[in-house]
Amino acid sequence: MPTITAFENSPDRGKGQARDMRVRWALEEVGRPYGVRLVSFAAMKDPAHLALHPFGQIPTYEDGDLALFESGAIVLHIAERHDGLLPKDANARSRAIAWMFAALNTLEPPIVEFGMAMLFERDKSWYEERLPILKDRVRIRLGELSRCLGGTEWLDGAFSAGDLMMVTVLRRLNASRLLEEYPDLSAYVARGEARPAFRRAFDAQLAVFTAASTGR
Amino acid sequence: MPTITAFENSPDRGKGQARDMRVRWALEEVGRPYGVRLVSFAAMKDPAHLALHPFGQIPTYEDGDLALFESGAIVLHIAERHDGLLPKDANARSRAIAWMFAALNTLEPPIVEFGMAMLFERDKSWYEERLPILKDRVRIRLGELSRCLGGTEWLDGAFSAGDLMMVTVLRRLNASRLLEEYPDLSAYVARGEARPAFRRAFDAQLAVFTAASTGR
Numbered sequence: 439m440p441t442i443t444a445f446e447n448s449p450d451r452g453k454g455q456a457r458d459m460r461v462r463w464a465l466e467e468v469g470r471p472y473g474v475r476l477v478s479f480a481a482m483k484d485p486a487h488l489a490l491h492p493f494g495q496i497p498t499y500e501d502g503d504l505a506l507f508e509s510g511a512i513v514l515h516i517a518e519r520h521d522g523l524l525p526k527d528a529n530a531r532s533r534a535i536a537w538m539f540a541a542l543n544t545l546e547p548p549i550v551e552f553g554m555a556m557l558f559e560r561d562k563s564w565y566e567e568r569l570p571i572l573k574d575r576v577r578i579r580l581g582e583l584s585r586c587l588g589g590t591e592w593l594d595g596a597f598s599a600g601d602l603m604m605v606t607v608l609r610r611l612n613a614s615r616l617l618e619e620y621p622d623l624s625a626y627v628a629r630g631e632a633r634p635a636f637r638r639a640f641d642a643q644l645a646v647f648t649a650a651s652t653g654r
Numbered sequence: 655m656p657t658i659t660a661f662e663n664s665p666d667r668g669k670g671q672a673r674d675m676r677v678r679w680a681l682e683e684v685g686r687p688y689g690v691r692l693v694s695f696a697a698m699k700d701p702a703h704l705a706l707h708p709f710g711q712i713p714t715y716e717d718g719d720l721a722l723f724e725s726g727a728i729v730l731h732i733a734e735r736h737d738g739l740l741p742k743d744a745n746a747r748s749r750a751i752a753w754m755f756a757a758l759n760t761l762e763p764p765i766v767e768f769g770m771a772m773l774f775e776r777d778k779s780w781y782e783e784r785l786p787i788l789k790d791r792v793r794i795r796l797g798e799l800s801r802c803l804g805g806t807e808w809l810d811g812a813f814s815a816g817d818l819m820m821v822t823v824l825r826r827l828n829a830s831r832l833l834e835e836y837p838d839l840s841a842y843v844a845r846g847e848a849r850p851a852f853r854r855a856f857d858a859q860l861a862v863f864t865a866a867s868t869g870r
Contacts, residue, residue: 492798492799492801492802493756493760493795493798494798495760503745504745504748506748506752507756508755509755511748511751511755511756529719529720532722532727532731533722535727535730535731536722536723536724536727536728538727539724539727540708540723540727542755542758542759543726543758544709544724546759546763547762547763550763551763551767562783563779563780563783564780564783564784567779568778579709582709582710585704585708
C-alpha cells in the first residue's frame with residue numbers, strides 16, 4: 439500500500455486545494471488504497487522530508503523502494519499503472535498527458551501568482567494597481583480553455599488524468615469569483631467534483647483538517 | 655518525419671530560450687530528424703494554429719495523425735518512444751519524469767515571473783521594491799536544487815529528460831546574473847550545453863534567427 443504525505447494543518451482550512459488532493463483523487467479513481475503521513479510546516483524542511491522532496495513540499499509518494507515527489511509525476515505514475523485515468527489509444531494517451539502539462543505549466547502559474555498576490559501583497563502600495571493585471575492574465579487562459587472545451591463534458595473524450603489535474607488547478611480559483619465569469623468552466627469543475635472518487639478524496643482530506651482543528 | 659513549430663522571429667534574439675529548443679534538443683538526443691514550420695506572433699492566434707495549440711503558443715508537434723502541444727508533453731512523448739532520455743529501470747524512469755515536472759512546475763514559474771517583471775514592470779512604481787522579492791523566490795529554489803544536485807553530474811544518475819528540461823529552464827536566467835551565484839548550477843547548465851545534441855539544436859534555432867534578422 440503506498441503512503442502519501444499531506445499537510446498536518448492545511449492552510450486552505452479543508453477546502454481541498456492543497457496538492458495532496460490530486461494524488462488522493464487519482465488513487466480513488468483507480469481504486470487503490472493508500473496511507474497518509476501528516477507533516478507539519480516545520481517538519482517539511484527537516485532532512486528526513488527533504489530526502490523525499492527536495493523542495494520541502496507535499497505531497498510525496500512512497501511505494502516499496504520508490505519515492506516520488508511532484509503531484510504531476512505521482513498522478514502520471516499512478517495513471518500509467520492502473521486503468522481509468524489514461525486512454526488506451528496511444529495518440530489519445532499522449533494528448534491526455536499534454537493536458538496534464540497544460541494544467542500545471544500553462545494554467546497553474548498565473549493562477550498561483552494571482553492567489554499569492556491576494557494572500558501576501560494586500561498591504562503593498564501596488565496591490566490595487568497590480569491585481570487587475572494578474573486577473574486579466576488568468577482570464578486570458580480561462581477564455582482559451584473555455585473555447586477549447588467547447589461545451590463538451592471533458593477536455594478530450596472520456597475523463598482522464600488531464601481533466602483531474604485541470605479541475606484541481608481551476609479549484610484554486612475558488613476564493614476569487616473569477617471562475618464564475620465562465621459558466622462552462624464552473625460546470626466542468628462541478629462535474630469533476632461530482633465524481634464519487636473526488637468526493638471520497640475530498641472527505642478524506644477534510645477529515646484531517648477537522649481532526650486537527652478540533653484537537654482530536 | 656515529425657514537424658514542430660517555432661517562432662519566426664524569436665524574442666530572445668537567438669539565445670535559444672524559447673520552448674522549441676527543448677523539443678529540438680530531445681529530437682537531437684534520440685537522433686530523430688524533424689521539420690520546422692515557423693510561425694509569426696500574429697499567426698499564433700489564427701484558428702489554424704489554435705487548432706494545434708489551444709493557448710496559441712509554440713512549440714507544437716505533428717507526427718502522422720498525432721498533434722501535440724506543451725513542451726513537457728512533447729519531450730515525454732519522444733522520450734517514451736526512443737532510447738536515450740529515460741532510464742530502463744521503472745523506478746528511475748518515474749524519478750526522471752518527476753524531475754521534468756519539477757523543472758516545469760516548481761522551478762520555471764518563479765523564474766518566468768522574475769523574467770516577466772524585468773521585461774514588463776521596469777516602468778512601474780513598484781519595480782525596485784518587488785524585484786528583490788522575486789529574486790529571493792528564485793534563489794530559494796536554486797539553493798534547494800543545488801543541495802539536491804550535491805556535486806553530481808546530473809540530477810539522478812545518467813543524463814535524462816529531467817536534466818534536459820531543468821537545463822532549459824535554468825537557461826532562462828541567463829539574462830540575469832542569478833545563476834552565477836550558484837557555480838555548481840552554472841557548471842550543470844554548461845554540461846548540458848556542451849552535449850553535441852544541444853549544440854546541434856542550438857545552431858538550428860540560431861540559424862532561424864540569423865536568417866530572419868538578415869532578411870534571407
